[in-house]
Amino acid sequence: MNLTLHVWRQRNREDRGRFVTYEARDVSPHMSFLEMLDVVNEGLILRGDDPIAFDHDCREGICGTCGMVVNGRPHGPRRLTTTCQLHMRSFKDGDALWIEPWRAGAFPVLRDLIVDRGAFERIVQAGGFISVSTGSAPDGNAIPVRKENADLAMDAAACIGCGACVAACPNASAMLFTAAKVSHLGLLPQGQPERRERVLRMVGAMDEEGFGSCTNHGECEAACPKGIGLQFIARLNRDYLGAALATRGDGGAGKGGFG
Ligand code: SF4
Numbered sequence: 683m684n685l686t687l688h689v690w691r692q693r694n695r696e697d698r699g700r701f702v703t704y705e706a707r708d709v710s711p712h713m714s715f716l717e718m719l720d721v722v723n724e725g726l727i728l729r730g731d732d733p734i735a736f737d738h739d740c741r742e743g744i745c746g747t748c749g750m751v752v753n754g755r756p757h758g759p760r761r762l763t764t765t766c767q768l769h770m771r772s773f774k775d776g777d778a779l780w781i782e783p784w785r786a787g788a789f790p791v792l793r794d795l796i797v798d799r800g801a802f803e804r805i806v807q808a809g810g811f812i813s814v815s816t817g818s819a820p821d822g823n824a825i826p827v828r829k830e831n832a833d834l835a836m837d838a839a840a841c842i843g844c845g846a847c848v849a850a851c852p853n854a855s856a857m858l859f860t861a862a863k864v865s866h867l868g869l870l871p872q873g874q875p876e877r878r879e880r881v882l883r884m885v886g887a888m889d890e891e892g893f894g895s896c897t898n899h900g901e902c903e904a905a906c907p908k909g910i911g912l913q914f915i916a917r918l919n920r921d922y923l924g925a926a927l928a929t930r931g932d933g934g935a936g937k938g939g940f941g
């Protein structure tokens with residue numbers, strides 16, 4: 683396959699950036715998208731040009747570092763697929779591909795296709811933990827968890843923190859990510875002691891980072907490579923409202939409910 687790539691090149695945060703066109707020749711349909719970029723980069727290096735900078739780590743759809751926008755869609759054209767798991771057979775010979783970084787004020791571009799997703803780290807730092815008494819590991823069966831809650835918690839925990847939801851949202855909202863992180867702890871018994879404080883702090887951190895509001899477009903769910911559903915945003919809203927009201931009523935001393 684031969685492809686024309688229009689790739690966003692930006693030297694640093696201050697640079698205005700621009701698209702630069704490259705020809706990708708003899709691309710195997712079996713290559714992953716990142717392997718295709720590796721081959722393009724080898725050519726650039728041989729020519730003495732700067733390689734295209736992009737984030738990646740696991741290349742197995744697990745770590746969440748590899749996001750980029752391909753032809754206007756975060757992670758490219760295949761549903762439930764990270765960029766590293768996207769293969770060139772998803773494209774046709776002669777296609778033109780426009781490749782850009784995530785576009786969101788809270789994710790500043792560091793270089794080319796790499797953005798700073800530190801804002802996500804700070805949301806998790808604000809409340810993505812539980813407190814446990816020290817001692818030996820408890821028996822896994824000592825704390826019963828309803829099957830429905832266990833399944834939902836696992837679904838929420840599938841979030842890899844890639845940021846595609848933010849990139850897809852017209853408001854650059856981080857509600858789907860934050861909802862997944864709040865829910866996977868809030869659905870389990872171990873997450874109850876800090877349940878109220880967690881949701882209040884994580885939503886507060888999200889707002890401080892400058893992410894936009896959710897106005898129910900649903901683009902986040904459509905772009906999410908891990909199938910995180912809008913139901914978690916509804917759960918986050920319920921949790922937040924309950925925590926805000928309860929905290930106002932009891933000075934923040936009470937514990938959240940479980941369900
Ligand atoms: S909710 Fe989905 S799209 Fe958003 S960060 Fe998590 S895995 Fe990525």
Ligand code: FES
Pocket residue numbers: 737738739740741742743744745746747748749764765766767842
């Ligand atoms: S490189 Fe880890 S999810 Fe793509």
